Amino acid sequence: MHGRLKVKTTEEQQKAKQEERAKKLKLYTAATSKAFQKRKAGELDTELLEITGQVLHVNPDFYTFWNIRKETFLHLHDAKESAELQKLYRGELDFLEMCLKVNPKSYGTWHHRSFVMDHMPQPDWARELELCNLFLQFDERNFHCWDYRRFVVKRSKVAAVEEFDFTTSKISSNFSNFSSWHYRSKLLPILHPDPTQPSGIAPHVIQSEFELVQNGLYTDPDDQSNWFYHKWLLGRGEQNQRINYAYISCVKKQILVSFTKAIKIGVASCEVLLNKSKVNVTWTNQNGTSAFSTLWISFPEFICL
Template sequence: MHGRLKVRTTEQQKLLKQKEQQKKLAAYKHVMNQVSLNRKSVPYHVETYSLCAQILQSNPDVYTLWNYRKEVVLQQLQESQKTGEEGENTEDLIKFLENEIKLTESCLLNNPKSYGSWHHRYWILDHHPKPNWNQEFNLCTKYLSLDDRNFHCWDYRRLMLNKIGITLLEEIKFSTERLNVNFSNYSSWHYRSTLRKLDDESIQGELDLVKSAVFTDPADSSAWFYLRWVLSHRNVDHEQRKELLGNLEELLELDPDCKWIIMGKVWLTGSLRMTDEKFLDKRVEYYQDLKKMDSLRAGQYDDYLKISIK
């Protein structure tokens, strides 16, 4: 009827989607053929290089295209070195590299967890005559304030540390701030473990931080894995382990159905039984509790029990 918008049927939508996919596939095949034909061109083939960028912006996980762009960049670097002089050629090279950085930005907007995009960005900056590492580091801080679970950004930030000379204490402070905002963050806990050297001075602070996290949300597994890492260090003494075991007993009263609390008790009794045999019986008891609570992994806990009683 007149004045009504035509609504496409499901079949029409399916056909349109297929046509769009075929169009993208044809463009992808064309670019891959062009790269294959012109990969060794000196100077590089400008049109192929431009088409390559278009494909990467829609799909930044085509490693062949990133590798092709690296080859072109190396070619440009060699050309710049031949002149051996500062000036226009260096400025042209910087402009060329800055365009590569902008391309990675566009790709990361499409897929913030693209391995190829993050790797290419760092590689470009590492070959840049005048890299702005401080700007990159600040950019990481901004990204992580928007999405603190992007482990690619955490890894990228760690690479920046050696470039800008920031102290580990400053970075540990930043890690603490992010965890206080959101304890449920595997990436942040892992990042902290790469920075933190556990010694007599730091161990209690780490135990307090992770204890605060597990008491805030006992069902969240991220902090429990960090706790297990902390407990794997010999600097955690007998009294600290016994105190934490008592804390977990109290927590279990508040949340009796949380298997992670019992897992924490298992980890603690694993080391405590070395000096006090009574903790062996407790460890067996905890595994029996886990079998009831987590029946899908009953066989796994049976295997652990066999090891525990040897």
């Protein structure tokens, strides 16, 4: 009918999608080929940045192209003035934000952002911290972002107490946040050191941490994040070396000994274990070598008396 839009059939829609995919694949393949050609020819210029950018915007996990961009930036670093470099790196940060919107958990994208900030003439660390806050609002379990945040904090020398307060706010809003609990465990020995304690942390602080995590356990008893942190608090001390068990088999004519910590034993150790002055056996670990291990087996055989 005149004046009415024609509604495409399912078959026509499918054909249109296939044609669109074929067109994108052709452009993707051409850009990839062109980028490798320019790299091989040593043409590390802004055009190469543009070509690799077209591919990475579609597929941020193409790690080789991030390496090519690093090579290009390092090449341009010696050829441009500081103001030009600042502008170039500023544009790269904007580009990286677009890539992170495509895939917020892209290893290559976050790693490349660290590279840019380390080479930028005038890095704005406060802005990077705000960026981390923004992405952690979208996904508070994005451990890629947490790793990048620790990088930013280290470079910008943010006080540990500020980061500790940040973890408290994130945990208070959602106890099911393993990354915050983990970060907290790394900050406690820095903020409240006590070398007299096995944990290296002041006892009153450990007690307050127990109270905090117990609130999480009452709120959501089935959440693993709280239990992992609770387990860390309980097992924070260093274990002493001891024998877990010793098994002597007169049938197999062998001895099996398990320790709490990896150890390397020999004939002298065997004499102590068996309370004998002379023992004609050697020891190997479960892999058949003499490297450090928690499990040791006598060889070739032990003679029962």
